[in-house]
Amino acid sequence: MLKKREQWGSKIGFILAAAGSAIGLGNIWKFPYIAGENGGAAFVLVYLVFILLIGTPVLIAEILLGRETQRNSIGAFKQLASNKLWMIVGGMGILAGFVILSFYSIIGGWAVGYVVEAINGTFASFETPEASGDLFGQLIGNAKWVIGMHTIFFGLVMSLVYFGVKRGIEFGSKILMPLLFVILVILMIRGITLEGAEAGLNFMFKPDWSKITGDSILIALGHAFFTLSLGMGAMLTYGSYMPEDSDITIASLQIVFLDTLIAIMAGIAIFTAVFASGLVPGSGPGLIFQTLPIVFAEMPGGYIFGILFFLLLSIAAVTSAISLLEVVVAYFVDELNWSRKKAVFIFGGIIYLVGIPSGLSFNLLSDYTFNGLNFFDLADFLASNILLPLGGLLISIFVAWIWGFEKAIPALLKGATKMSHNNMVLMSWKFFLKFVAPVFIFIIFLHSIGLF
């Protein structure tokens, strides 16, 4: 017997929590650095096309599966599929949640650690740009610092998930998301008004197509999934706490809009600052940690902006990380009747431990690589570029071809407003989910393993 499930306290509560899951390190830390490594504007455009053509239809499908079944990622397939093999898609999602959260918490920890550095006024003492890179290298090279910060970040995430859907996740997101937006607007205006900001804007908006390779296409696809928290049941789980009288299509469009807006705003804030200070955009996962402190060191009010920025990054990371842990917890609470507390402590504890090798990839274990990838890179690659798009491929096939639109459309229209009843809207969703998403993902996979 299922216990009475929790629900979001309001419609806006769902939007904020789902946007809180989508908007995270992916938008602020990862998007600028992978755009920087993959040539800027052309990559940004490919990513935007994937968000629109693949991400949005799959997001609607995923939230729909959750709301219709009111179950977790495995339970949803158990309920709707006659072939129980489909439960593997949910299981893969739980695995992806484990893997992503383990390395996500390491970067979340860096962000928290940088709040402390900002408060201590460390950035102001930089005499040369190299000083910032040195500080970054020194911090992440210190296993105690990395694991200590990982512990603090993880503790925060576990306590929020422990308090449950309404009190923990929704309350957190309701206050934190608007705050995040305001701080980002300030930073973006600051960036645009810096001298030399134009080069940053050109880098982000003037495409150079020669920079696009097969690899960068797979990275853009993986990132479209990662940034929307798609392909692993996180949005399915959040959708399962959604009441029947809400419009899934509109909610999805709002989430996509907010997520994309924040990524573009973060890109503008970061690239204008990077170029204005004569720095390089392709410096990898350290991009924001190495370059922005220099900018803060030099700009008026930099002390406050530095604190605000890293606080914002930590906040965004926490609201995403709670959705990753929630995917795992929801399964054990729903299907195996565990108490929330037990699930949070046991699985939180295990994922925390799995995160340790990722944290040590930058110091004690840096010599251990596989195909040139350390443990951290490997976890990111496996989850973001393989598990999530594969999950998205299977979710689109399941909804469009197995469960079928005869059932999916009436389910989608429950609680839908007039706009979502519009034939064009419905036809496009069907077309993109049935053909475009699976075919594109499949082709990109074949391409990335060198099949053509």
Ligand code: PFF
């Ligand atoms: N969307 C988050 C981000 O952009 O940082 C990361 C993420 C959260 C991915 C939840 C997947 C997920 F299920």
